[in-house]
Amino acid sequence: MEKVYVVGHRNPDTDSISSAIVYAHLKRELGMNAEAVRIGEVQNETAFALEKFGFEAPRFIEKASHDVKHIILVDHNEKQQSVEDIDDVQVIEVIDHHRIANFQTADPLYFRAEPVGCTATILNKLFKENGVDIPANIAGLMLSAIISDSLLFKSPTCTEQDIAAAKELEAIAGVDALEYGLAMLKAGADLSGKTLEDLLTLDAKEFGIGDYKVEIGQINAVDVNEIMVNQGELEDLIYRKIAEKGLDLFLFVVTDILNNDSVALALGSQAGKVEQAFGVPFVNNVGVLKGVVSRKKQVVPVLTEALSK
Amino acid sequence: MEKVYVVGHRNPDTDSISSAIVYAHLKRELGMNAEAVRIGEVQNETAFALEKFGFEAPRFIEKASHDVKHIILVDHNEKQQSVEDIDDVQVIEVIDHHRIANFQTADPLYFRAEPVGCTATILNKLFKENGVDIPANIAGLMLSAIISDSLLFKSPTCTEQDIAAAKELEAIAGVDALEYGLAMLKAGADLSGKTLEDLLTLDAKEFGIGDYKVEIGQINAVDVNEIMVNQGELEDLIYRKIAEKGLDLFLFVVTDILNNDSVALALGSQAGKVEQAFGVPFVNNVGVLKGVVSRKKQVVPVLTEALSK
Numbered sequence: 001m002e003k004v005y006v007v008g009h010r011n012p013d014t015d016s017i018s019s020a021i022v023y024a025h026l027k028r029e030l031g032m033n034a035e036a037v038r039i040g041e042v043q044n045e046t047a048f049a050l051e052k053f054g055f056e057a058p059r060f061i062e063k064a065s066h067d068v069k070h071i072i073l074v075d076h077n078e079k080q081q082s083v084e085d086i087d088d089v090q091v092i093e094v095i096d097h098h099r100i101a102n103f104q105t106a107d108p109l110y111f112r113a114e115p116v117g118c119t120a121t122i123l124n125k126l127f128k129e130n131g132v133d134i135p136a137n138i139a140g141l142m143l144s145a146i147i148s149d150s151l152l153f154k155s156p157t158c159t160e161q162d163i164a165a166a167k168e169l170e171a172i173a174g175v176d177a178l179e180y181g182l183a184m185l186k187a188g189a190d191l192s193g194k195t196l197e198d199l200l201t202l203d204a205k206e207f208g209i210g211d212y213k214v215e216i217g218q219i220n221a222v223d224v225n226e227i228m229v230n231q232g233e234l235e236d237l238i239y240r241k242i243a244e245k246g247l248d249l250f251l252f253v254v255t256d257i258l259n260n261d262s263v264a265l266a267l268g269s270q271a272g273k274v275e276q277a278f279g280v281p282f283v284n285n286v287g288v289l290k291g292v293v294s295r296k297k298q299v300v301p302v303l304t305e306a307l308s309k
Numbered sequence: 310m311e312k313v314y315v316v317g318h319r320n321p322d323t324d325s326i327s328s329a330i331v332y333a334h335l336k337r338e339l340g341m342n343a344e345a346v347r348i349g350e351v352q353n354e355t356a357f358a359l360e361k362f363g364f365e366a367p368r369f370i371e372k373a374s375h376d377v378k379h380i381i382l383v384d385h386n387e388k389q390q391s392v393e394d395i396d397d398v399q400v401i402e403v404i405d406h407h408r409i410a411n412f413q414t415a416d417p418l419y420f421r422a423e424p425v426g427c428t429a430t431i432l433n434k435l436f437k438e439n440g441v442d443i444p445a446n447i448a449g450l451m452l453s454a455i456i457s458d459s460l461l462f463k464s465p466t467c468t469e470q471d472i473a474a475a476k477e478l479e480a481i482a483g484v485d486a487l488e489y490g491l492a493m494l495k496a497g498a499d500l501s502g503k504t505l506e507d508l509l510t511l512d513a514k515e516f517g518i519g520d521y522k523v524e525i526g527q528i529n530a531v532d533v534n535e536i537m538v539n540q541g542e543l544e545d546l547i548y549r550k551i552a553e554k555g556l557d558l559f560l561f562v563v564t565d566i567l568n569n570d571s572v573a574l575a576l577g578s579q580a581g582k583v584e585q586a587f588g589v590p591f592v593n594n595v596g597v598l599k600g601v602v603s604r605k606k607q608v609v610p611v612l613t614e615a616l617s618k
Binding site: 097098099100101102103104105106107108109110111112113114115116125129296297300301304305 | 406407408409410411412413414415416417418419420421422423424425434438605606609610613614
């Protein structure tokens with residue numbers, strides 16, 4: 001039977017890796033020859049979850065079209081966040097919880113996006129709608145994804161649906177969500193062994209906003225200053241990325257997972273608009289974004305508004 | 310409570326009008342102040358269905374942003390097929406069964422597209438998922454939409470899901486689907502009182518395909534020749550549209566609802582590619598497309614392939 005890849009976004013987070021594994025499992029139960037793959041390194045937080053629930057990381061691929069004709073996207077829909085040869089394969093399904101942009105098909109497809117905090121929350125519905133039971137270890141991965149995306153239910157992206165799904169999955173997985181979740185987030189915020197280049201790219205996403213090319217990197221930390229003390233070197237690395245990719249803006253967001261504020265470093269020709277966008281002063285390219293933890297809900301819409309003027 | 314419009318595409322067909330009414334009903338049951346509206350004339354076929362099941366046509370609007378901040382799109386997602394001021398309102402939901410293109414949001418939303426034959430088939434699931442009963446007259450409208458989009462289950466767009474949904478809805482509505490359906494389709498194919506301009510615009514949709522601007526008009530008929538005898542006048546009208554809208558191609562498809570073939574008239578700078586696309590001769594701008602009844606499944610993908618080369 002023809003193979004179909006299920007893939008999350010570049011620089012995959014826990015939701016992207018977990019949702020690829022989980023949805024591939026569901027599709028196999030429904031008779032599809034689906035394989036979860038990834039297009040980036042597994043992060044510490046995700047590795048913690050995979051080990052806890054006994055999964056191998058999905059296979060790493062660079063391109064899809066050599067192996068398959070059809071792919072399923074989870075946790076993203078924007079072309080520039082996906083496999084580089086996405087134009088050479090047919091996207092037959094999308095399960096996502098982000099804005100929709102830079103996505104186009106020639107044929108109708110199954111596209112399920114919902115304004116919830118995590119792809120796994122939608123997958124939880126899809127298991128029910130298809131009458132398929134969720135195994136305990138799959139439930140554990142789904143719970144991990146919700147905890148990751150919601151920063152343990154504290155992000156403004158977290159909805160009642162995410163909390164309800166997490167409760168169901170917690171019971172199936174047989175773990176304590178708060179205790180396990182904090183351990184997982186701390187494993188993710190452990191930046192020992194990471195280079196500054198790693199910090200910039202681990203969870204970076206590129207966006208087309210208005211006429212501008214914008215990259216937003218985000219990293220969770222327990223001690224923000226430990227990262228920002230390297231501002232000079234970070235700026236050198238970011239300027240190199242701006243030049244290489246032709247970016248109009250690079251925003252590097254360091255999120256404190258304990259107090260839920262972020263510190264942002266903005267560089268590029270449109271950096272001046274970031275200050276206006278958030279209405280806070282940026283001194284020496286750096287500003288404090290109080291209560292901002294969500295790129296999707298608190299950064300991208302604000303920049304979209306500011307850069308579209 | 311803030312009002313939200315539910316709207317189908319321009320030149321609305323029975324699915325667009327019905328789905329607006331049906332989904333507005335469901336959203337009201339779920340507590341939203343939703344009103345079905347339309348952005349085009351009600352066609353004979355749709356009027357037949359509305360009268361049969363005791364509904365008024367949705368209110369006609371030209372623009373949305375004077376009245377509401379949020380809208381829900383049904384049966385379409387492409388910007389150029391929607392309200393003209395769509396950029397001035399926020400699309401909060403989309404329920405659709407077409408390709409996805411020219412659609413972009415700043416925020417996450419509920420976007421439910423499935424590769425089925427009719428929006429009403431998806432709405433049938435949404436009633437179940439939300440635990441809301443379908444009243445008999447609402448079921449009748451949904452059945453009408455499925456019959457219309459599937460040409461009484463004969464279109465290649467018709468899936469097993471559409472047939473299963475139609476059977477459920479037939480029972481709730483208390484009508485005979487085949488008998489009622491043929492009467493409805495014949496009412497729609499009754500072109501008496503229509504001008505040639507009406508025939509071109511009644512069910513015309515504009516598409517961005519590759520770099521080209523393409524408009525495809527489709528009309529159902531019992532006697533195709535009755536329409537094509539006016540080819541000269543039709544061409545005059547089409548050339549005027551091409552000039553006014555800056556189109557690269559206008560394809561007018563006349564579908565015989567009894568034998569399920571279509572006759573197509575192609576004009577514009579890219580008309581030559583239509584012949585290649587379908588692999589049939591076009592003589593004097595006209596070609597016969599055997600077994601072609603679906604714009605979505607049998608015309609748009611073929612043109613997309615041909616115009617993207």
